[in-house]
Amino acid sequence: MENTQTERKELVSAAIRFAGDSGDGMQVTGARFTHESARLGNDLATRPDFPAEIRAPAGTIGGVSAFQIHFGSTEVFTAGDDLDALIAMNPAALKANVKDLKQNGILICNTDSFTEKNLIKAHLEENPLDQDAISTKYNLISVPITTLTHEALSELELPKSAIERCKNFFALGIICWMYGRGVKETSEWVERKFKSKPEIAKANKLALEGGMAFAEASEAFSTVFEVPKAKLAQGTYKNITGNQGLAHGLIAASVKAGVPLVYAGYPITPASDILHEISRYKNFGVTTFQAEDEIAACCAAIGASYAGGLGVTGSSGPGILLKQEALALAAVVELPLVVVNVQRAGPSTGMPTKTEQADLLQSLYGRNSDCPVVVLAIASPDDSFDTSYLAAKIALEHMVPVILLSDGYVGNGSQPWLIPDESSLSEISPKFAQTDSAEAFQPYQRDEETLARAWSIPGMKGLEHRVGGLEKQDITGNISYDPDNHQRMTYLRAEKVKRVANTYPKTEVSGADSGELLVVSWGGTHGAVAGAVAEEQKAGRSVSHLHLRYINPLPNDLEQVLSRFKKILVPELNSGQLSLILNAHFDLNLTAYNKVQGQPFKISEIQQQIQNLIR
Amino acid sequence: MSELVKLTKKDFESDQEVRWCPGCGDYSILATVQRFLPSLDIPKENHVVISGIGCSSRFPYYMNTYGFHTIHGRAPALATGVKLVNPDLHVWLITGDGDALSIGGNHFIHLLRRNVDLTVLLFNNRIYGLTKGQYSPTSEVGKKTKSTPYGSVDEPVDPVSLALGAKATFIARASAVDAKGLTAVLEQAAAHKGTSFVEIFQNCNVFNDGAFKDFDERAVRNERQLHVEHGKPLIFGAELDKGIALDGFNPKIVSTKNGSADQILTYDKNSKILAQILASLSFPEFPVPMGVLYQEERSAYDTAVTEQVAQAKQRQGEGKLSDLLNSGDTWTVN
Ligand SMILES: Cc1ncc(C[n+]2csc(CCOP(=O)(O)OP(=O)(O)O)c2C)c(N)n1
Ligand code: SF4
Ligand SMILES: [Mg+2]
Numbered sequence: 001m002e003n004t005q006t007e008r009k010e011l012v013s014a015a016i017r018f019a020g021d022s023g024d025g026m027q028v029t030g031a032r033f034t035h036e037s038a039r040l041g042n043d044l045a046t047r048p049d050f051p052a053e054i055r056a057p058a059g060t061i062g063g064v065s066a067f068q069i070h071f072g073s074t075e076v077f078t079a080g081d082d083l084d085a086l087i088a089m090n091p092a093a094l095k096a097n098v099k100d101l102k103q104n105g106i107l108i109c110n111t112d113s114f115t116e117k118n119l120i121k122a123h124l125e126e127n128p129l130d131q132d133a134i135s136t137k138y139n140l141i142s143v144p145i146t147t148l149t150h151e152a153l154s155e156l157e158l159p160k161s162a163i164e165r166c167k168n169f170f171a172l173g174i175i176c177w178m179y180g181r182g183v184k185e186t187s188e189w190v191e192r193k194f195k196s197k198p199e200i201a202k203a204n205k206l207a208l209e210g211g212m213a214f215a216e217a218s219e220a221f222s223t224v225f226e227v228p229k230a231k232l233a234q235g236t237y238k239n240i241t242g243n244q245g246l247a248h249g250l251i252a253a254s255v256k257a258g259v260p261l262v263y264a265g266y267p268i269t270p271a272s273d274i275l276h277e278i279s280r281y282k283n284f285g286v287t288t289f290q291a292e293d294e295i296a297a298c299c300a301a302i303g304a305s306y307a308g309g310l311g312v313t314g315s316s317g318p319g320i321l322l323k324q325e326a327l328a329l330a331a332v333v334e335l336p337l338v339v340v341n342v343q344r345a346g347p348s349t350g351m352p353t354k355t356e357q358a359d360l361l362q363s364l365y366g367r368n369s370d371c372p373v374v375v376l377a378i379a380s381p382d383d384s385f386d387t388s389y390l391a392a393k394i395a396l397e398h399m400v401p402v403i404l405l406s407d408g409y410v411g412n413g414s415q416p417w418l419i420p421d422e423s424s425l426s427e428i429s430p431k432f433a434q435t436d437s438a439e440a441f442q443p444y445q446r447d448e449e450t451l452a453r454a455w456s457i458p459g460m461k462g463l464e465h466r467v468g469g470l471e472k473q474d475i476t477g478n479i480s481y482d483p484d485n486h487q488r489m490t491y492l493r494a495e496k497v498k499r500v501a502n503t504y505p506k507t508e509v510s511g512a513d514s515g516e517l518l519v520v521s522w523g524g525t526h527g528a529v530a531g532a533v534a535e536e537q538k539a540g541r542s543v544s545h546l547h548l549r550y551i552n553p554l555p556n557d558l559e560q561v562l563s564r565f566k567k568i569l570v571p572e573l574n575s576g577q578l579s580l581i582l583n584a585h586f587d588l589n590l591t592a593y594n595k596v597q598g599q600p601f602k603i604s605e606i607q608q609q610i611q612n613l614i615r
Numbered sequence: 616m617s618e619l620v621k622l623t624k625k626d627f628e629s630d631q632e633v634r635w636c637p638g639c640g641d642y643s644i645l646a647t648v649q650r651f652l653p654s655l656d657i658p659k660e661n662h663v664v665i666s667g668i669g670c671s672s673r674f675p676y677y678m679n680t681y682g683f684h685t686i687h688g689r690a691p692a693l694a695t696g697v698k699l700v701n702p703d704l705h706v707w708l709i710t711g712d713g714d715a716l717s718i719g720g721n722h723f724i725h726l727l728r729r730n731v732d733l734t735v736l737l738f739n740n741r742i743y744g745l746t747k748g749q750y751s752p753t754s755e756v757g758k759k760t761k762s763t764p765y766g767s768v769d770e771p772v773d774p775v776s777l778a779l780g781a782k783a784t785f786i787a788r789a790s791a792v793d794a795k796g797l798t799a800v801l802e803q804a805a806a807h808k809g810t811s812f813v814e815i816f817q818n819c820n821v822f823n824d825g826a827f828k829d830f831d832e833r834a835v836r837n838e839r840q841l842h843v844e845h846g847k848p849l850i851f852g853a854e855l856d857k858g859i860a861l862d863g864f865n866p867k868i869v870s871t872k873n874g875s876a877d878q879i880l881t882y883d884k885n886s887k888i889l890a891q892i893l894a895s896l897s898f899p900e901f902p903v904p905m906g907v908l909y910q911e912e913r914s915a916y917d918t919a920v921t922e923q924v925a926q927a928k929q930r931q932g933e934g935k936l937s938d939l940l941n942s943g944d945t946w947t948v949n
Binding site for chain 1: 629631658659660661663665668675676678679680681682683684685686689691692693694696697698699700701703704711721722724725728815879920923924927928931932934936937938939941942943944945946947948949
């Protein structure tokens with residue numbers, strides 16, 4: 001049965017998407033393919049697309065779940081613009097996803113599921129597989145995946161439903177063959193996962209191997225696409241989502257600082273996974289607190305910091321609003337606090353499963369009165385560890401609340417992450433008050449350099465003092481309504497935040513230091529902008545890229561860097577929030593490029609903007 | 616080990632000028648607490664006084680301990696965070712009827728059901744003091760205030776019944792004007808493991824003067840209050856001549872003299888049903904129950920959380936950072 005005409009074709013990268021019903025196991029399938037690709041040495045980025053409904057009726061558009069992976073032999077910046085291949089397990093999955101498939105892209109459909117009933121559920125009047133629109137535009141490969149899975153598992157005595165639950169692995173087998181990767185890792189994973197259910201383990205392995213064998217033998221699959229390994233830095237890697245990396249970063253900071261982590265949250269998409277993740281690591285002395293609401297979560301985190309812990313709370317936009325009053329309290333009592341915002345599309349409930357970066361102004365100005373806090377933004381899943389570690393370090397060393405911005409795209413997306421050596425992590429040294437000082441304790445005495453007050457913790461003898469939201473007298477911390485004191489304290493709090501910028505590294509741009517155009521990005525748009533700028537640089541355009549991790553305070557050398565470019569382009573997934581800030585601070589020839597569709601940027605969209613601005 | 620220097624009331628007084636209105640009930644509560652604390656023999660630095668916002672919530676500033684004047688209604692949540700990091704601290708949560716039962720009602724309920732180990736002193740003056748006299752969730756129907764010139768129309772909440780419903784493990788009632796009764800309650804509250812909830816009647820002489828005088832003044836106190844004691848009959852009256860008995864499911868007042876004395880209920884602070892009956896006694900038909908109305912033993916949240924962490928460490932071994940970083944499916948690039 002060997003297909004003798006197999007052709008081998010090398011690709012620099014490929015973007016593929018597994019799409020099916022929520023019950024079809026698309027996330028697991030994607031995750032396993034990701035792992036096989038990572039083990040082969042590809043660079044990659046992934047992006048899950050969860051259905052908006054929890055248990056939408058099977059076969060409907062609302063129930064479609066998808067997983068996209070972009071893997072390559074050179075640096076992979078995003079989960080990919082347009083798809084090279086789409087695997088559609090049912091008509092609804094086809095309908096919802098086919099628009100992202102490139103012309104002549106490979107379209108693999110499970111024909112068994114294109115029944116009249118499923119077509120109706122997907123609101124399709126005709127079977128798209130019979131329509132020219134599909135078969136001429138795409139490289140359609142129809143495979144009766146369900147039937148073939150039954151055949152592959154015929155030796156097993158399993159109920160029909162259990163067999164059909166293996167069809168995703170049959171599909172995975174096909175795709176692994178198609179892209180020249182093995183299924184060894186996945187087989188081992190199946191063994192581990194179904195250790196107590198050997199029958200099920202066997203079924204999944206048979207399906208996987210069946211899929212491979214089928215593709216190899218079938219005339220329809222005549223090409224193996226090879227995507228060679230990428231040149232990655234040496235070291236040990238693992239695939240990590242933004243939310244996991246963030247959780248790891250916080251735990252690492254707590255261990256390094258010798259201060260117990262208390263993470264308080266209230267469930268909300270897409271931030272809940274941070275709570276789930278951290279709650280697994282109790283043996284690191286971390287505590288998680290599922291509070292009665294977001295206000296309580298923020299207050300509990302402040303209480304934890306007051307008592308000598310690293311208080312962290314996390315949520316998404318609507319929950320962050322609820323935390324703002326408490327956040328202002330933390331700013332006035334000058335305690336460490338990290339507030340994580342995994343942004344989602346709003347306003348109000350908005351589109352909870354879709355991404356956006358529109359809470360920048362909320363972070364900067366969402367509190368009453370003059371109340372600056374430090375704001376950092378995570379660039380990508382593989383940056384989430386470093387930036388969350390840094391957020392905790394700043395909060396602890398500067399006695400200041402830090403808002404850490406992530407977003408749904410970063411939080412749920414994954415990338416290979418180069419695991420740092422423990423010893424390479426920077427020290428975290430909170431400054432505690434001295435219990436044996438001869439002088440009377442002054443709770444608002446400040447460090448000369450950072451302006452941080454010393455951390456005095458209940459239980460420390462001789463340091464009994466009162467804090468609270470009422471304005472403080474400078475140095476003593478007693479209540480004060482003195483007009484000059486209020487102005488002084490307002491400026492001191494602001495100056496303390498501002499001085500955090502003195503700890504930043506030099507601002508770097510990728511590309512030339514000066515030129516026609518600088519594209520400035522922040523947060524989760526990093527990948528798309530980096531990818532677009534790299535392409536345009538290759539095409540010979542005078543364009544560089546600056547990515548801002550530090551949103552507040554802005555870097556001290558930012559103005560210098562910006563001033564060396566004739567034009568500035570600021571692409572954002574909001575209606576122009578960073579643009580507003582940059583225009584307010586600096587005199588720039590700035591073009592804003594804004595997208596608010598709940599979807600990340602495509603690299604090609606940014607390229608188009610660059611081309612519009614420079615020849 | 617800390618040297619046992621006997622602390623005095625003075626040790627608990629801060630250098631800050633007390634700013635309540637002259638004649639405010641808050642003064643006597645402050646003095647009673649300051650006089651009581653030395654008896655606990657707990658070093659000053661281990662006491663933390665945490666409050667919300669309101670006249671009552673200024674309390675921490677006057678205590679020479681650690682103190683945190685937080686935001687309106689949220690002290691329970693903040694205090695929970697404190698106890699999660701250091702369950703050994705002795706936390707006093709100071710709140711008002713508006714603070715605990717209106718804006719902070721949600722946190723109050725969850726504090727009680729979790730049974731965080733701390734003591735709540737709710738200063739109930741049945742009015743919003745700090746905002747200058749609007750009706751509160753404990754104001755009686757028909758209350759005329761600045762915000763209700765025609766009288767309030769909404770039913771008040773009974774803090775004790777609410778606490779019972781929220782599964783509080785210690786519920787007591789005391790009055791600012793009865794230092795002895797308040798001290799007795801504080802002693803038991805401090806000894807209780809879990810959330811000890813104490814409602815304190817407190818007169819706001821500026822905006823709600825005389826709110827409790829009908830049953831709180833010395834002259835009428837014995838007649839109109841029922842001081843409960845565990846294991847003792849529920850009797851009251853200037854002559855101790857009346858008691859509480861049951862008529863079916865309903866409470867009734869009987870005389871100790873005319874042969875119905877054996878019907879009088881014996882108080883059992885561990886009985887939730889009895890506590891519910893007491894909570895239902897409404898003045899002036901019935902006397903106002905005072906003292907420790909309910910108590911049960913249940914594991915405290917902060918203890919349980921800390922134990923879980925300790926168990927995880929024991930079972931999985933103390934977490935090592937390199938193990939965490941290298942957990943999951945890893946691969947090496949050479
Ligand atoms: C978020 C917020 N809303 C409103 C207020 C205004 N406020 C301060 S105290 C208070 C009511 C206090 O009443 P209570 O808790 O009974 O305390 P009391 O002053 O009577 O002791 C209100 C509404 C505030 N400080 N914060
Ligand atoms: S307003 Fe009322 S409660 Fe507030 S201090 Fe004055 S008397 Fe006391
Ligand atoms: Mg009040």
